[in-house]
Amino acid sequence: NAGVTQTPKFRILKIGQSMTLQCTQDMNHNYMYWYRQDPGMGLKLIYYSVGAGITDKGEVPNGYNVSRSTTEDFPLRLELAAPSQTSVYFCASSYSSERGQPQHFGDGTRLSIL
Amino acid sequence: DQQVKQNSPSLSVQEGRISILNCDYTNSMFDYFLWYKKYPAEGPTFLISISSIKDKNEDGRFTVFLNKSAKHLSLHIVPSQPGDSAVYFCAASGGTALIFGKGTTLSVSS
Numbered sequence: 001n002a003g004v005t006q007t008p009k010f011r012i013l014k015i016g017q018s019m020t021l022q023c024t025q026d027m028n029h030n031y032m033y034w035y036r037q038d039p040g041m042g043l044k045l046i047y048y049s050v051g052a053g054i055t056d057k058g059e060v061p062n063g064y065n066v067s068r069s070t071t072e073d074f075p076l077r078l079e080l081a082a083p084s085q086t087s088v089y090f091c092a093s094s095y096s097s098e099r100g101q102p103q104h105f106g107d108g109t110r111l112s113i114l
Numbered sequence: 115d116q117q118v119k120q121n122s123p124s125l126s127v128q129e130g131r132i133s134i135l136n137c138d139y140t141n142s143m144f145d146y147f148l149w150y151k152k153y154p155a156e157g158p159t160f161l162i163s164i165s166s167i168k169d170k171n172e173d174g175r176f177t178v179f180l181n182k183s184a185k186h187l188s189l190h191i192v193p194s195q196p197g198d199s200a201v202y203f204c205a206a207s208g209g210t211a212l213i214f215g216k217g218t219t220l221s222v223s224s
Contacts, residue, residue, distance in 0.1 A: 004157070031210070033211075035214075040123075040216060041216055042118070042203060042205075042213075042214030042215050042216045042217060043158070043203070043212075043214040044214075045211045045212070048210055048211070050210070056210075058211055059211070090157055090158070092157075097209075097210045099145055099146040099165070099207050100146035100148065100163045100165060100207060102148060102160035102163065103160070103212060104160070105150075105157030105158045105159070106157050107155065107156050107157045108155075108156075108157055
């Protein structure tokens with residue numbers, strides 16, 4: 001009963017380094033999302049995908065890239081890490097985008113950029 | 115500008131009493147509202163939702179009330195239990211994205 005799995009759980013990066021946050025789900029959900037949560041704030045949408053090969057920007061996409069080659073996987077890439085990207089990143093999935101359809105979240109990746 | 119506001123950062127309640135968590139929103143186009151619960155080092159977990167065409171939805175100890183004219187919703191937990199201690203996020207459905215409030219930390223003491 002894995003649900004949404006995110007790796008790694010923690011990571012420290014130096015400014016300018018790049019990395020990929022991994023997200024996989026085993027619920028055969030079409031919709032997948034990446035959010036970030038800054039301290040004391042709510043979650044903000046970075047990117048989302050409505051199916052394999054289709055992605056779109058959310059509220060805060062700058063500095064990030066995504067791809068969706070399979071239904072299961074939705075990796076998030078940081079190309080040039082900046083201190084402003086220090087945050088907790090959550091991946092989520094849902095069966096559809098129908099109003100009120102709950103999103104299922106992973107346990108997050110805590111990323112620090114120094 | 116915040117479209118979903120949870121103005122109380124924290125709430126402390128005794129075990130067995132009622133917990134009331136509040137949420138205000140500004141966009142009248144939101145048509146679904148969801149509550150999520152989050153424990154430390156875990157992701158948010160869906161709790162309960164309500165459509166804008168309803169004014170109440172109940173699931174066990176959890177009830178959500180919606181007042182559309184006031185653009186206000188509240189989550190009632192009765193009776194509160196120590197295991198309910200967590201951060202509660204209110205979220206509004208604005209198309210594909212969910213718009214989240216900043217959360218309210220609920221502490222239930224025994």
